[in-house]
Amino acid sequence: MSFVGGKLKLKGVEEKRKKKKKSKSKDKEKQQVLKEELEGAEAKGGSRGESDGGGDEVDTRTEAEKRYDAYMRKRELELLRKNALKTTKEKVNEFNEKLAALSEHHDIPKVDGSW
Numbered sequence: 545m546s547f548v549g550g551k552l553k554l555k556g557v558e559e560k561r562k563k564k565k566k567s568k569s570k571d572k573e574k575q576q577v578l579k580e581e582l583e584g585a586e587a588k589g590g591s592r593g594e595s596d597g598g599g600d601e602v603d604t605r606t607e608a609e610k611r612y613d614a615y616m617r618k619r620e621l622e623l624l625r626k627n628a629l630k631t632t633k634e635k636v637n638e639f640n641e642k643l644a645a646l647s648e649h650h651d652i653p654k655v656d657g658s659w
Contacts, residue, residue, distance in 0.1 A: 553559075605613070630638075 603610075
């Protein structure tokens with residue numbers, strides 16, 4: 545099959561091409577707005593580190609949510625401590641032991657080409 549791909553072209557008909565619109569650069573506008581905001585914040589005397597409200601945050605979580613979060617933090621720390629003490633060699637050995645304990649169902653089947 546030897547043919548040229550693409551769309552058909554009619555003789556005598558000019559091709560109407562759409563002109564590409566130039567995208568307006570809004571970067572300058574964004575930078576100017578950010579500068580104005582920073583200057584306004586500095587003029588008020590506030591800095592980025594200070595909070596406007598006063599700093600007292602009200603915890604709206606229930607007791608169960610608080611206990612769950614504390615438990616998860618504690619468990620995460622235990623896992624980090626446990627894994628931080630292992631060397632790479634110990635991790636590989638542990639993984640190999642885990643694979644050895646799996647049943648043969650997970651093994652790659654051997655293919656025999658004699659039949």
